[in-house]
Amino acid sequence: MNSDVRDILEINDRNSPKQSKKKAKRLIESVKRPQGVHREVWGLISTDDPGQPPLIPAEEPKLYKHPKAKLRYGVRKWHWVGFKNPARTDSATFYHWRCVNDDPEKEYPFAKYNKKIQFQTYNETEYNQYLKDENWSKEETDYLFDLCQTYDLKFFVIHDRWDSSLFQDKKRTIDELKDRYYKVTGLLQKLRGVDESKIYVFDLEHEQKRREQLEKLFNRTKEQVEEEVYLVEELKKIEVRKKEREKKHQEVSKLLTAASDLDNTRTLNNLLKVKQLENKTNSINNPVNKAQKIKQRKNSVNSNDGSTSAASANKPLSTKPSTLPSQSENLVSPSSVSSSVAESKSIKKPVVFKTIAESAGIKFPDTKLSGVSLRSFKTKLPQSVGLKKIKAIEQLLDELQIEHKPIATESVCDKFNELRSEIVLLYELQQALTGCEYELQALKHRYEPVLTAKNIDMSLFDIPESNSALLNSLTSANTPQKRISEIFDVSITPGTGPLERRRKAALNQTNLMKRLRGRNAS
Amino acid sequence: MSGIYEFSEGYVPNSATSTTRMKNSTIIKPIVYGNTAKYFGKKREEDGHTHEWSFYLKPYENEDTSGYIQRVQIKLHDSYPNSNRVLTKPPYEVHETGWGEFEITVKIFFADPNEKPLTIFHLLKLFSTDQDVIQGKKHLVNEYYDEIIFHEPSQFFYQLLTNAKPLTNGIYKHDTDFKEKELQTLDKMENARHLIRNEINDLKERLKMTQEKMNLIKDKIETDEIANEDTI
Numbered sequence: 001m002n003s004d005v006r007d008i009l010e011i012n013d014r015n016s017p018k019q020s021k022k023k024a025k026r027l028i029e030s031v032k033r034p035q036g037v038h039r040e041v042w043g044l045i046s047t048d049d050p051g052q053p054p055l056i057p058a059e060e061p062k063l064y065k066h067p068k069a070k071l072r073y074g075v076r077k078w079h080w081v082g083f084k085n086p087a088r089t090d091s092a093t094f095y096h097w098r099c100v101n102d103d104p105e106k107e108y109p110f111a112k113y114n115k116k117i118q119f120q121t122y123n124e125t126e127y128n129q130y131l132k133d134e135n136w137s138k139e140e141t142d143y144l145f146d147l148c149q150t151y152d153l154k155f156f157v158i159h160d161r162w163d164s165s166l167f168q169d170k171k172r173t174i175d176e177l178k179d180r181y182y183k184v185t186g187l188l189q190k191l192r193g194v195d196e197s198k199i200y201v202f203d204l205e206h207e208q209k210r211r212e213q214l215e216k217l218f219n220r221t222k223e224q225v226e227e228e229v230y231l232v233e234e235l236k237k238i239e240v241r242k243k244e245r246e247k248k249h250q251e252v253s254k255l256l257t258a259a260s261d262l263d264n265t266r267t268l269n270n271l272l273k274v275k276q277l278e279n280k281t282n283s284i285n286n287p288v289n290k291a292q293k294i295k296q297r298k299n300s301v302n303s304n305d306g307s308t309s310a311a312s313a314n315k316p317l318s319t320k321p322s323t324l325p326s327q328s329e330n331l332v333s334p335s336s337v338s339s340s341v342a343e344s345k346s347i348k349k350p351v352v353f354k355t356i357a358e359s360a361g362i363k364f365p366d367t368k369l370s371g372v373s374l375r376s377f378k379t380k381l382p383q384s385v386g387l388k389k390i391k392a393i394e395q396l397l398d399e400l401q402i403e404h405k406p407i408a409t410e411s412v413c414d415k416f417n418e419l420r421s422e423i424v425l426l427y428e429l430q431q432a433l434t435g436c437e438y439e440l441q442a443l444k445h446r447y448e449p450v451l452t453a454k455n456i457d458m459s460l461f462d463i464p465e466s467n468s469a470l471l472n473s474l475t476s477a478n479t480p481q482k483r484i485s486e487i488f489d490v491s492i493t494p495g496t497g498p499l500e501r502r503r504k505a506a507l508n509q510t511n512l513m514k515r516l517r518g519r520n521a522s
Numbered sequence: 523m524s525g526i527y528e529f530s531e532g533y534v535p536n537s538a539t540s541t542t543r544m545k546n547s548t549i550i551k552p553i554v555y556g557n558t559a560k561y562f563g564k565k566r567e568e569d570g571h572t573h574e575w576s577f578y579l580k581p582y583e584n585e586d587t588s589g590y591i592q593r594v595q596i597k598l599h600d601s602y603p604n605s606n607r608v609l610t611k612p613p614y615e616v617h618e619t620g621w622g623e624f625e626i627t628v629k630i631f632f633a634d635p636n637e638k639p640l641t642i643f644h645l646l647k648l649f650s651t652d653q654d655v656i657q658g659k660k661h662l663v664n665e666y667y668d669e670i671i672f673h674e675p676s677q678f679f680y681q682l683l684t685n686a687k688p689l690t691n692g693i694y695k696h697d698t699d700f701k702e703k704e705l706q707t708l709d710k711m712e713n714a715r716h717l718i719r720n721e722i723n724d725l726k727e728r729l730k731m732t733q734e735k736m737n738l739i740k741d742k743i744e745t746d747e748i749a750n751e752d753t754i
Binding site for chain 1: 550552640642666667668669670671700703704707708710711712713714715717718719721722723725726728729730732733735736739740742743746
């Protein structure tokens, strides 16, 4: 019968595979029904496998129920007795239940909570000597102290109960009452020899101001609250923008230092390379030729410098166009040397070359991979270079008529990386310049009225135009000469994000459509 | 294709020489790879092919690469039958016909099984703006120079790399004069760099001036405000 019940309830039997075997054994192992128990009852209770949980829950152990509280002392007797409260002034007798076992002499336990404030009192002489005040008569002071005592120094109540009609309707604010009270008490305490530091000093002015401010705060209208919230938000935004501007300034100064470093390290590198080539002994075609070339290069470097010590860091930054052809000519010579070297074993790369690429512009990953790699891997741009910069680089390479993927010799790779790094530097400088110019214009517009009022010449603040040598070789004679940097489409003024551009494009399109429709109609 | 390849002759896996690397040694093997293409003159009827092209990979120097290159796998477009061409001996070339340009993936497996294979991507170029090429009179050549850098090869591999024998006794040359091209490229780059440097300096100057002007305005405003405060 149990198994039937289990089937109905769909309790899974643990020992189901053994059931068939158990059936044979059932007759042997089952417990016989005791005589007192009815057949049906026994059918419900008994199970084939005593290990299974019973269907009918057995009595739970008493542990899980709330145990009865075990009292230590059993039942006690309580008496209805009268008691006196020493805190009361009238010694009235009240009645309450008290346990027999309690100490009858114990003071009423709640009496100790009746705390009273210590009041200072004064007599006539003391008053006349120390406590005289223009604004307060003796009657008023007495009245004040009386009220304080009655109402336990609850000044709000005292102020409310203050009857000004007694004193020619002189209105007293809470602060005035407090001030008078604390002054008097403080003086008296000092007289009585209480420690100075423990005397409470009441600052009337401060309290009055504070109260005023609270009133104002409480009485603000809804519009005022909104205005305040709005102003606070604006302030936060301005702070954020200020921080961004400062960051930009820092970046700009970094770029400037990078640009000047570029020039400095360049001549340094030339010299280093000179020294290294001098030290080289293998795979040099014509030592005599080379020596001549090195001398030529040195001279050009010196002439560019304008000083004999070419390794000095503070050199003038002007690169005159006249020195260009001579320099480029001389710098071709190391490349010719290196191309011949490419046919034999590798050269040790001059370490300083790396610094140009790293200081600004692009940082190329320079891990020499153990194992096999292709030279053109060196020219792969790292992921940090954004899409815009990549586009700008490609644009400029097209203008300069350089292949996007040049021939992959070592020197070409190095030069290519450096070139691209410089292109990126140029791009960043252009961005910074545009930003600065924008800021300058903004400042100008903001302060134009003020400064013209002061008769300051506004032309001082005109944005400087450039007079540098324009790149004629880049563009053909027909098109107007433009600088490389203008090729970049740099637009970072706020309000020209991709959304703005799309909007403008959409506007242009609608205008165009209108014009076309107008033309068709007419 | 069976998955097991025979190693090139001569490579005997020897634990000492195959695992120890030659420290601080780098071997550079320059290679040339690219494709030529020629227009038929007309569109072929049966499959629409218009060009015959050949892709090749060869060393820059006249040497036998089978010493250190075990095999070269050239993967063509999927529309080609047997698109994965495997070559174990030079010349590593594929001659085919077709009608469109696609990217060829080349995987070079080396004699040293510990070295990972090198992957090169090359865009097969068929079309050009040159009139002669369009008409089918001239071949179009699109080849690149590159260098395989073996950094710290194992001792045995090092031996293989350095003892490559010359391939042919005859003249060995490439279609493009790479030396010339290199010089030209370097030249152009130098010029470009000069121009850019000039630009950079120019921008730097302008930037400095702009900043100075900004500071000037700010100073004037500050003194202005101070003056105003004083008067008030």
